[in-house]
Amino acid sequence: MxxxxxxxxxxxxxxxxxxxxxxxxxxxxxxxxxxxxxxxxxxxxxxxxxxxxxxxxxxxxxxxxxxxxxxxxxxxxxxxxxxxxxxxxxxxxxxxxxxxxxxxxxxxxxxxxxxxxxxxxxxxxxxxxxxxxxxxxxxxxxxxxxxxxxxxxxxxxxxxxxxxxxxxxxxxxETKREVDGLAMSSRNVYLNDRERQEAVHLNASLIKAEKWLLEGDSGETEQKMIKYLEEHTSGVVDYCKILSYPELLPPTPQSKRLIIAVAVKFSNARLIDNVILDNILCRPESEEETCSVR
Amino acid sequence: MxxxxxxxxxxxxxxxxxxxxxxxxxxxxxxxxxxxxxxxxxxxxxxxxxxxxxxxxxxxxxxxxxxxxxxxxxxxxxxxxxxxxxxxxxxxxxxxxxxxxxxxxxxxxxxxxxxxxxxxxxxxxxxxxxxxxxxxxxxxxxxxxxxxxxxxxxxxxxxxxxxxxxxxxxxxxETKREVDGLAMSSRNVYLNDRERQEAVHLNASLIKAEKWLLEGDSGETEQKMIKYLEEHTSGVVDYCKILSYPELLPPTPQSKRLIIAVAVKFSNARLIDNVILDNILCRPESEEETCSVR
Structure with a gap:
């Protein structure tokens, strides 16, 4: 080399x-x-x-x-x-x-x-x-x-x-993850032991959000994610957002891809994670004026 | 082709x-x-x-x-x-x-x-x-x-x-010029006959400015250029400036190159011209704190 x-x-x-x-x-x-x-x-x-x-x-x-x-x-x-x-x-x-x-x-x-x-x-x-x-x-x-x-x-x-x-x-x-699901990041070394255990809930919140969306989101998924993270971590939630990808705008029925993204601030580390979903909600054949995701 | x-x-x-x-x-x-x-x-x-x-x-x-x-x-x-x-x-x-x-x-x-x-x-x-x-x-x-x-x-x-x-x-x-010295530009077609004749004075003002600088500028070259152009053209002088090149900052004794630049607005055309001078005034060996050009 x-x-x-x-x-x-x-x-x-x-x-x-x-x-x-x-x-x-x-x-x-x-x-x-x-x-x-x-x-x-x-x-x-x-x-x-x-x-x-x-x-x-x-x-x-x-x-x-x-x-x-x-x-x-x-x-x-x-x-x-x-x-x-x-x-x-x-x-x-x-x-x-x-x-x-x-x-x-x-x-x-x-x-x-x-x-x-x-x-x-x-x-x-x-x-x-x-x-x-x-x-x-x-x-x-x-x-x-x-x-x-x-x-x-x-x-x-x-x-x-x-x-x-x-x-x-x-x-x-694709994001590489630790065995417990935490997204790999050079900044994970900033976490203390307790935070390292809590950090798994970023990924968990994304899995839950995807499930909520598939079940039919009525515009509350982001709030439910925030609540879940506040209950399961000591960190401060920076954002939980569902947006079109790669435009990063509010989803519309025309959005072909969505991103669910999360950021949480721990004492010495701000961690992020996301999942990108193809075509799960806002199908082009939909007659609805607005997407079911707000 | x-x-x-x-x-x-x-x-x-x-x-x-x-x-x-x-x-x-x-x-x-x-x-x-x-x-x-x-x-x-x-x-x-x-x-x-x-x-x-x-x-x-x-x-x-x-x-x-x-x-x-x-x-x-x-x-x-x-x-x-x-x-x-x-x-x-x-x-x-x-x-x-x-x-x-x-x-x-x-x-x-x-x-x-x-x-x-x-x-x-x-x-x-x-x-x-x-x-x-x-x-x-x-x-x-x-x-x-x-x-x-x-x-x-x-x-x-x-x-x-x-x-x-x-x-x-x-x-x-290097700038290509018409026989009378006017810098070639696609915008020269915007000039009317009288302006086309006057436009030669942009180049003339640069030649004069270079001479004034060589004779020892006492900080008045820019003003003298403006006066010359106002007397010899019907255009509005946008700027007459002496700066370091390529930084385009006020000259100092360390400036190795200078530009004298001019812009004049005619009725339908804004024309520019310049001359770049190597090492004529602000020689590095100079002991002076400030350049003779302001």
């Missing part, structure tokens, strides 16, 4: 691989790799010849009161895990390499950010879209892989790639 | 050319080609194997009271001129092809836009940077060519390419 921390070296390597006709697969991460990341690397090997994994904790996507400084980092461990999962290149630039001076330009995300995490994390998705625009130009991937645990991020990235005509295929991959 | 109006076809062609090891040169234009554009095409042939010329009047870079609707268009004439100058591919998408729906993302230009044209044309450079980001992903050029008549645009594009790590070389090319 090649290890590169310079943008110029990375672009040079990729230019050589492309000239040799290789297909490039890219897994951008903030490091502290877990099985979710590793499953992306393994998935990438299906379509691509050269698998690039990047590790960069991007300051631009953290708010002033967020966890940039204490975000978990362990490059040595990440190197071993990425190698074992099948990465061919590990790209780990430092902040100075990625942002050598104040930026003339940034990417602004104008849709898909007024709900869910975008509502409380103002500017977060601008930071995500900006760093990915840079990374996409540094790695020039044919395929880029992202975990659907961050479903809003995937929705924004799909918009980024589509609107800017990046010649890249975005692959959203 | 191949003629393409679909993004998908353009990307497919470029992918083939790249696989064959070809170097791509790109001249993005809004059409109504003149000798300035043609000189860019001719210049592109020096470095590149495949020369792509795009024609797209980009609505995003026009303000609500600007000349988007009446901007001069003549595709048939442009085809002949581009072919004669040596273009290999003419790319002319329509608005629906470039902007099929409301955008999730756009590029925001945060620096180099508070002065000159950016001051009056709010959002103009966001539109320029957004469409070029799209075009760069559609054409994937190794080299991209721009006329320095639009020097602020070149400064923004250099920032765009540098900040976003586009693997593209930006080549700013």
């Amino acid at each position: 090649k290890q590169i921390n310079s943008i110029k070296d990375m672009q040079k390597l990729i230019a050589e691989e492309k000239r040799a006709g290789k297909v490039i697969g890219f897994v951008p991460t903030m490091g502290y790799l877990h099985d979710g990341h590793l499953s992306l690397i393994e998935r990438a090997k299906k379509e691509s010849d050269v698998i690039v994994v990047s590790i960069f904790v991007n300051p631009l996507q953290f708010g002033p009161n967020e966890d940039f400084d204490r975000y978990p980092r362990d490059l040595e461990r990440d190197e071993k895990l990425a190698l074992k999962a099948g990465a061919d290149v590990l790209f780990f630039p430092d902040t100075k390499e990625m942002y050598p001076k104040e930026s003339v330009v940034t990417v602004s995300v104008n849709k898909r950010v007024d709900a869910l995490c975008g509502e409380s994390r103002v500017g977060h998705f601008d930071g995500v879209a900006t760093v990915l625009t840079k990374l996409f130009h540094i790695v020039s991937p044919d395929y880029a892989y992202f975990g659907l645990k961050d479903a809003q991020q995937v929705a924004v990235i799909e918009g980024l790639v589509e609107d800017f005509n990046f010649p890249i295929n975005v692959i959203g991959c | 191949k003629q393409i109006n679909s993004i998908k076809d353009m990307q497919k062609l470029i992918a083939e050319e790249k696989r064959a090891g070809k170097v791509i040169g790109f001249v993005p234009t809004m059409g109504y080609l003149h000798d300035g554009h043609l000189s860019l095409i001719e210049r592109a042939k020096k470095e590149s194997d495949v020369i792509v010329v795009s024609i797209f009047v980009n609505p995003l870079q026009f303000g609500p009271n600007e000349d988007f609707d009446r901007y001069p268009r003549d595709l048939e004439r442009d085809e002949k001129l581009a072919l004669k100058a040596g273009a290999d591919v003419l790319f002319f998408p329509d608005t629906k092809e470039m902007y099929p729906k409301e955008s999730v993302v756009t590029v925001s230009v945060n620096k180099r836009v508070d002065a000159l044209c950016g001051e009056s044309r709010v959002g103009h450079f966001d539109g320029v940077a957004t469409v070029l980001t799209k075009l760069f992903h559609i054409v994937s050029p190794d080299y991209a060519y721009f006329g320095l008549k639009d020097a602020q645009q070149v400064a923004v594009i250099e920032g765009l390419v540098e900040d976003f790590n586009f693997p593209i070389n930006v080549i700013g090319c």
